[in-house]
Amino acid sequence: MKKKKLSFDKDLFKRSVQYNVKTLYRKTMDEATDQEMYQAAAYAIKDAIVDHWMTTQKAADEQDPKIVYYMSMEFLMGRAFGNNLINLQAYKPVKEALDELGIDVNLIEDQEPGPALGNGGLGRLAACFLDSLSTLGYMAYGCGIRYKYGMFRQKIRDGYQVEAPDNWLENGNPFELRRNEYAKEVKFGGYVNMHTDERGRTVFSQEGYQVVKAVPYDLPVIGYGNGVVNTLRIWDAEPVQCFQLDSFDKGDYQKAVEQENLASQLCEVLYPNDNHIAGKELRLKQQYFFISASVQTALKRYLKKHEDIRKFYEKAVFQLNDTHPTVAVAELMRLLMDDYYLTWDEAWDVTTKTCCYTNHTIMAEALEKWPVDLFQRLLPRIYQIVDEINRRFVDQIMRQYSNLPSIDVQDKIRSMAILYDNQVKMAHLAIVGGHSVNGVARLHTEILKKRELKDFYEMMPEKFNNKTNGITQRRFLMHANPLLADWVTEKIGEDWITDLSLIGKLKDIAGDKKAQKEFMDIKLQNKKRLADYILKHNGVKVDPNSIFDVQVKRLHEYKRQFLNILHVMYLYDLLKAHPEMEFTPKTYIFGAKAAAGYQTAKLTIKLINSVADVINNDTSIKGKLKVVFIEDYKVSNAELIFAAADISEQISTASKEASGTGNMKMMLNGAITLGTLDGANVEMLEEVGEENMFIFGLTSEEVIAYEKNGGYNPADIYNKDPNVKKTLDRLVDGTYSRDKELFRPLYNMLLNTVNSNKADQYFILKDFESYIEAQRAISEAYRDGKRWAKMAILNTASCGKFSSDRTIQEYVDEIWHIDKLDLSKV
Ligand code: NBG
Secondary structure (H helix, E strand, C coil): CCCCCCCCCHHHHHHHHHHHHHHHHCCCCCCCCHHHHHHHHHHHHHHHHHHHHHHHHHHHHHHCCCEEEEECCCECCCCCHHHHHHHCCCHHHHHHHHHHCCCCHHHHHCCCCCCCECCCHHHHHHHHHHHHHHHHCECEEEEEECCCECCCEEEEECCEEEEECCCCCCCCCCCCEECHHHCEEEEECCEEEEEECCCCCEEEEEECCEEEEEEEEEEEEECCCCCCEEEEEEEEEEECCCCCHHHCCHHHHHHHHHHHHHHHHHCCECCCCCCCCCCCHHHHHHHHHHHHHHHHHHHHHHHHHCCCHHHHHHCEEEEEECCCCCHHHHHHHHHHHHHCCCCHHHHHHHHHHHEEEECCCCCHHHCCEEEHHHHHHHCHHHHHHHHHHHHHHHHHHHHHCCCCCHHHHHHHHHHHCCEECCEEEHHHHHHHCCCCEEECCHHHHHHHHHHHCHHHHHHCHHHEEECCCCECHHHHHHHCCHHHHHHHHHHHCCHHHCCHHHHHHHHHHCCCHHHHHHHHHHHHHHHHHHHHHHHHHHCCCCCCCCEEEEEECCCCHHHCHHHHHHHHHHHHHHHHHCCCCCCCCEEEEEECCCCCCCHHHHHHHHHHHHHHHHHHCCHHHCCCEEEEECCCCCHHHHHHHHHHCCEEEECCCCCCCCCCCHHHHHHHCCCEEEECCCCCHHHHHHHHCHHHCEECCCCHHHHHHHHHHCCCCHHHHHHHCHHHHHHHHCCCCCCCCCCCCCCHHHHHHHHCCECCECCCCCCHHHHHHHHHHHHHHHHHHHHCHHHHHHHHHHHHHCCHHHEHHHHHHHHHHHHHCCCECCHHHC
């Protein structure tokens, strides 16, 4: 049976755009700029959204389902305009309407600065999850921060990364609603006063604090074709009240100024670190700020309908996206005890049944630990509670392991206590204070259980579970690659849009000659689209018939962009030495932002650009090899890149990449993965089969064994293999830089112990040979067009598991236990 589409009134939309241009800008259609036209169109779309939004709220009020609060410091939403149209099933009518008004929909879409309130995979995952929650019809709130400046804009100057502020709110955000009526107060600092009230209860109150007003802005999150609109609620900070100068004595005046300053700083900027914690005081303030406001809101909402706060967990679940929101555990305890007078045990029961924690990394530098004195000074009452949670937990460890020798018990305490070495360990608080701990791919979860969190797993195995990540096919196929999306629909019908497992049906036609030709034609068109973008932005001409070999993701040593560019250097030498060799033309495409203070990452960007400069300008190789670094990699250009990729580089040191999600986005678009057995690559291999993927390198067990036992010396490889030696020497012989010392730090990192880091701690040289071999295999496979087309189709066809709809349904079934809204009843 064909499902009914949502209705959309095209003529009303047209009138609305014209009206908006007039009332917002006092202009006629001819006079409006592109940006003004975008705003006018976006407001017209918002009108259509609001009705659905209200209906969803009404259904939620009547049906009173359990609500997911997805708490996250990051939501990397990307542009909303096109995505909203897709999920409203209004893309085509809007495109037609705009055409009729003489406006190009692509031009309009390009006017929107995508909200970049996230760094990379972690933030984008949160965005995909919201899309899936709405599409599956579950009631949810995303809870986050409305940073005034999101992820910085990257410029490349003379090959170096330069950061520019991302002033995404410059022209306002037509999709948001400011909800002053839901503002909350959040308190920092001061001290805790303890006294007994008239009913004999011990009451704790924070005194001498600074307070800021948290004001929520709501953004709609539209489900695909079902009329469900959830809310991303992001908080901004404002001063509590404008103070009157004359009514303040000197001390108050000082405090008032400080409060104002705090409010103006809090939400100023997103910390641009991925898989790395800077440990700044302001960051902890940000965390407590949005968590306190969100937890207060959730409790308020519950109490509108329910009396017994001890059953809060029946109607709410907090999913903590990594440790960043973990202070929610203590904040919920605080509110339940101090404001709602529950006993410790009652509050603890509610808290542990409400909170769940997702771990996203095993990288040591990403584990959040706060100095006790900072934590205590900033959050005195919260600290008391954490201290008590810790005391009780340490007791529990001692009881549970009372049969062990005391030295072993001490080991357990050292590895699991929440407070240890004068630090507050946020992951430990998240594990102890909730009932679920999940990793984001099977391998990652196993590593957590067997190694990183081994003692916790032994003590509380029931909490641990895996939820392999996924991505939304609405944005990453329908919106990113309309040609392929239409082709898939033509072949198997449109139900894959909400049930990606159906895409497996394409396997039947993977060997079909006509299907192969169509599929590769679409790929070629997408490669031409990207080639145009590259010509425009980089001034480099690339050949759409060459292999587009893509590595786009945050720049991090463990992700090993360095390995990739070293191989390009190796290939270039080879080609120069053997100009007549059989050579499959290749275009290596990079895109990556480096954290502003991450020197090695920044130098790697410079190296990529320097290599690109030399190779792209060497006419002797006849354009067979090109290297492109795409500036300012972000959700919007990512979509163009994914659609055009032939090869998807997922080459992290095995065991280090928790899951990866770019790998899934490129697989869905028919790229073939070149990867290590890491993160979700392992599960992708199971789905697509080893003949349709290029796997190389050490396994995670091998890496972990080397890390534990030593036994790897990169110098052995350097000395043994003349080709490797030659490639590495190029880093310091002036080939890629007049200043021979420029890339010396990278060279040293491979061969010498630097600071306390072992030489080549990410096993680049160890994996180099097998990487070269895999690259060679790719070139060979590409020469066989039929084989390649079949592999590419099979990748798209085997992507069914990697929809975030599947992931979310697993969270629902195994952790959240929530029911769907039924809009047909309102
Ligand atoms: C990242 C991992 C990725 C993973 C995403 C989403 C952090 C801390 N972790 O491998 O590095 O895909 O989280 O789970 O950003």
